[in-house]
Amino acid sequence: MSNTRFVRNPLSFALASALVASVAPAFAQEAASAQPAPSAATDIDTITVTGSRIAKDTFNAVSPVQVITREESTIAGFNSTTGVLQSNAVTGGSDQINNAYGGYVVNGGPGVNTLSLRGLGPTRTLVLVNGRRMSPAGSRGAVGSADLNTLPSIAISHIEVLKDGASSIYGSDAVAGVVNIVTHQKFDGAQVEFQVNVPEHGGGEETRWSAMVGTVGDNWRLSGSLDIYDRKEIQFGQRGWASDCPREYYGRNDDGSYGAGDFLDPVTGEPVCWGLDAGGVTIGTLGTATFASNFFAPGTTGTSFNRWRPNAAATTSPVVGFEGVDYYTRTTYSPEMEKEALISPTTNVTGMLQGGLDLNALGNAEAYFEILASRRESEQLGYLQHTVDYAVGSPLLGQWSNLPAFLAAPADGSTNGKNVAARAFIGWGLYRNWQEVDFTRATAGLRGDLGATWKYDGYVSFAKSNSDYYTENRLTDRIAKAYDVVADGRGGFVCRDTSDGCVAAPVLSYDVVNGILPQNYRDYIMQVTHGVTEYTEKTASFGVNGRLFDMPWDTGGTAMAAFGVEYRGQEIDDTPDQNSINSNLYGFTSATPTRGKDNVKEAYAEIELPLLSGVNFAEELSINGSVRYTDYDSYGSDKTWKLGMLYTPVSWMSIRASRGTSFRAPALFEQYLGATSGFGNQSLDPCNSWGDLNDTASNRYKNCASLGLPADFQQTNSVTAFTKGGAETGLSAETSTSLTAGIVLQPEMPSWFGDLSIAADYYDVQVNNGVARLTTGNVLSLCYGQSQAEFTAGTGYCGLVSRDANNALTVTSGYVNVATDIVRGWDFTVRYTRDIGPGQFRANAVVTSFLEQAGKTFPNDPFKDTNGMIGAPEMTGQLNLGYNVGKWGFHYGLDWVDAVSSYEYYEKYDGVDYRPDYNMAIDAHFTSNASVQYSNDGWKVTAGVRNLADKNPPVISSGAYSVIGNAPLYSGYDMIGRSYHMNISKKF
Template sequence: MALATALLLPVGAAYAQNATDSADQTEEKKEETSSKTTTLQNVTVTGSRIAKDTFNSVSPVQFISREETTLAGFNSTAAVLQSNTVTGGSEQINNAFGGYVTDGGPGANTLSLRGLGPTRTLLLLNGRRVAPAGSRGSVGSADLNVLPNIMIDRIEILKDGASSIYGSDAVAGVVNVITKTKVDGASVEFQHNATQNGGGDETRWSIMMGKTGDNWRVSGSFEIYDRSELIVGDRGWASNCPLPLVGRGADGRYGADDYIDPVTGEPKCWGLDAGGVTINTLGTAYLLGRPGLGNLGYYGTYAPEMLEFLPPGFDYFNRWRPNASITDGDLPGFEGVDYFGRDSYDPRMKKESLISPTTNYTGFLQGGVDLNAMGDAELYFELLATRRESRQTGYLQHTIDYAANSPLLGAYSFLPAYMAAPADGSTNGQNVAARAFVGWGLYNNWQEVDFYRATAGLRGNLSSEWSYDTYFSHARSEADYFTENRLTDRYAKSLDVVSDGAGGFRCRDTSDGCVAAPMLTADVLAGNLPQAYKDYIMQVTHGNTVYTESTFNFGVNGPLFDLPYGTVSSALGVEYRRAEIDDTPDPNSAANNLYGFTASAPTRGKDSVSEAFAEVEIPVLSGLPGAEELTFNVSARYTDYDSYGDDTTWKLGMLYTPVSWLSLRASRGTSFRAPALFEQFLGATSGFIQSSNDPCINWASKTGNVRTNCGTLGLPNNFNQTQSVTVITKGGADANLAAETSNALTAGIILQPEFPEWFGDLSFAADYYDVEVKNGVSRLTGGQVLNLCYGSEPADFNAGTGYCNFVTRNANNSLSVITQYVNVSTDKVRGWDFTARYVRDIGQGEFRATAQVSHYLEQSGRVFPNDPVRDYAGTLNAPEFTGVLDLSYKLRNWRMRYGLDWVDGINGYEYYEKYFNTDYRDTYQMKTDDYFLHSASLQYTGDDWAITGGVRNIADKEPPRISVSGAVNMIGNAPLYSGVDYLGRTFFVNFTKDF
């Protein structure tokens, strides 16, 4: 993760070059800057559209070279961009999130700066937007998988709001990936990253070719990147069952109060926390039975007077586990279990994907030809095409609802109905007498995503001082996504059975090859389902997503007029963009025919925007005592969206260099983010939340409006919800969803002391940032809508107005909730970025050290305007500090490197104490130590070849361990967080050959 980076400092200390320079000129330009010459040709650095003859910038920009990423052992551009070096420790969506619902669909890798999310970070390729790509209806951000690798020259990272420069999405910052523009000859590259403990290996084959003529150039690359699957069972820390780790013992360790499973004598394993509640368990009405060994009894909503008739050794239960030794009670052959006694772990879970596999094919072609006309114009083009084939393996809990009086109840036909017929029709309208919670086993998702972007442009001179650049770009992402899903209609048919005349049962309707559901037995509860039954109800579903984006841009660049201390420069332009999404889920999904899975309606919508922008740089002072340089930069953009209307953003920046070794910079401006297409037009997507979200559970014990409102529904005082709550999510276009707005402030200091030559060169930069997003786009959860409705004034509740307009309680008391994307949230981040670099000749070689530290002073937010603002910096998955250290020494053909990644320890206790007045220090392990990753590499460079080898995560450091408390998503007892390493010790080798 750690790698060397360059600061953007005043002349003489930067590594950037004009995007039209060749890679061969890089070293020459470094020599020019180190000797402080002023013969540099004009350059354009990310964060400004004005080409200048210096590298000075009012905004902080970080540079990463391709050579540095090779030395660090990164095998893909996605991995580089998601490293702590770029992200400052903020969480990223990567291939460890394959089992979760994420924007862009499974397998997508996105980029988030400042922890503000991928939709608030703009990704550019050679200064032009990278369009979103991915699968399913929530495609809204660029997928890092589409980027090339061998063709990249450098990456520039602007960690500052820049909507006035680049338009929407540039709220948290901008990342510009810049390719080598002039290539002569051919290069091949091979890299393999192999984990010591198996799984998750990465292999990349690349070829780059190019030719430059007198008035033309063409170059391109093709690469195949393959990452193998890392399953949960490949890592002991992940495959060891997750433990609650509740209660701190006298030795300071957590787990003193963990439930001990009487079957194993070990702490209870909670393997289903990421999906499902239990397996090998039977749900019934409350019956009299014996508790399992170690169970305390599960007391529910039965009438208290029932307790008076409890025989010794018995209790009332509605959850049971097979136990052949129990022969009495209302349910012989079963022991009653409470919440802790339920089974939730299956050895097959070890075969789930920890890091999902993918194979990416990437082709890139670029070129240009001088026309010797239209102001020495160059006609240029770019073509990027990729294909991603990715897959994820997950684990399923399955439920079989046996209707009252169903012949499939077998020996348990006496069981009374205890649950109303599910609203999905899965029991053919029959009330349920028994629900079998069964471990189904593994299932698969896979995606095929094809992306291309074609760009054609013309750039030249309008005069001796003014230049122009105009281009048209069109991008298209098409994804086919497949999932093994159980179909509700087939599930229902399998339960509608008649005798087969041979002592068994068959489906009443066999027209589609229906296979009857198995009879209720202990073997079925144990997960031993007939394969024919599984093959019948589980089918492969197929959806298709197409996302297109077209951009036209025209800009001019040149001087306006002279001032006493320099020339006022400007950049002016217009831009038009049009985007469209068309997601067509499988017909079974659209028809709500997926059993236990989210159903989705088609997502279709389009939007377009017209913009005009201007930027002016004003040199106020130069070359004076106490004012080596004082420059102001002003930019503004007018934007008119079809979806929400028009807006204006602006930015004012300043760079002040009182003496050669000290510079101060600051900027203040506004940014905005237009709602993503999926946030506007997402088709109604149904899912489920737990029944415990019903506010009317035991309503008589509650107070205020909730008690009053629930009391009007005729529910019993001890009402208990037995069905999951259906949540339907849709886009916010019909709710007049508007753009987010934000304010951003940055201020920095750059120090470049002049030391004696023997000491070397030392530079230091510190940048403060403060970004606040107002009227942010947020999707309310189903639980939030329910609480807002039932907590409303009784008059509004009875009238069904306000949030109650989105809540329906059906005749059987099941709940359904509609949620939308709305403008309600507020997000704020404040912090410091520190960078130091030291360079010195030692012996016959050069030593270089770079250190970066990111410090979040605040990461806060709230959903509703009246909510308290809560700062979560320093809590789980939001470290206060992260840092990287890079040390290298180059001696003739050899270069050695050591890298260190640091993630600050987290402390979740202070957050709950401050905002909830709750002390969890003796309850949960919510504190971790500092996390360090070490890496090292060695490189040898020949005349036309180079080989690099090294080790990442030298100490084979495992992720930190915390309690399973529901605070964050987990893998085992490790938080699901991109800032830690799941692969373990990894060896890598890179070989490059030029021809």
């Protein structure tokens, strides 16, 4: 899905129409200039390419622009704009937040789909609709990027992708690049469309119903569209590779495969299954103080245990009726986990209305408007571990009433301040998240002529995202009430306080440990929590562009310029459920309100100087420069600039280069995020096995020893993490520099050979003073690495860390300006066309090659290059072959992700060789698609298959990366399997 077309005048609306009419999908890479493209279907004589504010009658530009036509998405089998934009052909293999991330905390909330170019993240990629900024949408407090779910489908003419910094043109966020969604401006008639995608292995069916109507009068235009998109859920159990729960794959077999060292489950004979947190979390297990016992589960090692599982035969065990288990024999997997959502469901309804009226005044002005509205209803199913704490001496302990304390009273108050004698680790089952996100964006403007050679365009825009988000949560105060019981006189127990319908917690039993809980108890402690997020953005913009002067020599051209001013105001107001605000969510992330606003005033100027034109060895030589002044309320003023050059020495070759600066103002959530709590794995504790540290003089060794912890200490509690915004610490904007340089070759070949076009573009982007959230691990490492005096005094980073009586750690962190990121590499594109027989053959290939994907969190850190690691492939590529004959078109596409390996990274930076132990390498991965299209009398039918070979995602060891089954959570690999698609459209 990556055909590329080179043209000497790319991207006019006329060209876009021509590309749409072709059967083979076409990516257009901006190239050199020649004669203007013939007009078609519109009267527009000047056009503006993404990356410039100057409207011209030719399409010469100094930065490469990729064009994706509407036809491209249809013939490749994509059923939504999201699918096209997140494909490897656009993103170069960078990981994207999609609907496989439903169980993860992501900016924008569950169900959001965002776009990241160059692997620099969605907040550094600017999305436009018809050249105007698309506002953020989503749920929860970290809304900061455009949600691709809000974009239309049938109304789109084409999509322009600029993979170059452009802050001097568009302002903040245009660091990694810009994506411009261009809709049909003059549509006359009606069109209806239906598409269905059906995976072979069940679940995940996608349907889209679309309609567009429009009419064009002598001095007016009006069109509207409606898209209804629905995707069903895919459960883990519907994909064999996903329901095969994660395994360590430890050690190599004789044939080179992994698993020789895996611990074999004595029950199944298979490697032990890590369904929850790579073994750090357990279910079907009872936790107590440590006891010596010779009654333990098969395969267990050791003679002392603090985790047990039910076994009625264990009559001589210190914990009667339970046998001891260790790290490997404790249970972490339940078959019910197979009902979790692999791909979460969503229903998106998007409507668009746009039009214009020629006023025959104010310089032949057109008054125009555009309204985009969408509603997303999305849902995620996840699996939940629950714990029931039995306090020392509680009557709910039943026959185990003599168990001593092994945990101090939890800080959340769930046991009413009483120490814990036994903790039942229970598999609760599935729980739901769901969201309803309403987004509206309305624009009204006026554009016309200023004299004979200048044009103006001014508009105002208002956008609003309003989200209701819901989660099934257990409430801590209700759990505490359920533990506070009295005898009911019938051999059972009731809550002491029944004012809210309290249901007593169940008496400890085998059934309770195995997850069989009374339904009325479940219903009492589990409640639906409801939060509301509102994000608004107001924009006012006015710009002019036109001819400045003719160059003072005969071989020059006409200097062009653009000037403008812009104002934007943004505001976020996220109000979580009151139980979240009060930290009353048991074992779940809580958050306080996020409220903040920011305003920016900007002015920009752009000038293009055609120094030479139509002379020997200079068919064209032009220079383009732009500058923007920005003044934010939040952090002050800044300037960005960009300088570029386009040189065409001969008609078949063009050389282009640009260098400039960009910036990204901190997102509102990065400044004002309310304190949000979460949990980290217990393995983050720097004092785990501190006695084994070789460097006994290190600060970490000394600091852990000073706590009085045993040398073989192992943390058994999750690390509680609090995150807050960085406004109070003076968070400032990121700055970046961007360099691109490329060559376009269109050799004049004999007619029998066909047409060949080649482009190679080098890119180098460096982000400085980057906004980063200090991770829990960062803070802990920095704290325990401080001097012993600082550690004891709790100063510096240790002021962000606390350790309670149970040795449970709590870490507070936030957003700071410390990070640096570098990405550099090459984009290669080749296109070949030739008439063969009665039709035309097309071959297009696109390859993205990263030379470096490096970063560092702190200024004094060394750069660490992740290029070539799992999730950051060094190279990706796409090949598309098409043949168009008469009313028929045939297409074949191949997507390629290069081999990846993480061994070198860990050996180089951590001095650890994981090669003999873990599978952290993946061979090159290929998936293909094919389709056929028939067109006649306004009808068009496209049918095809994606993932022809039904290729599963690759397999790696669990633990080192987020995995689904043993597949890495990475958007570059297909997780759906072979699927069939059909699109039917009719134009009237």
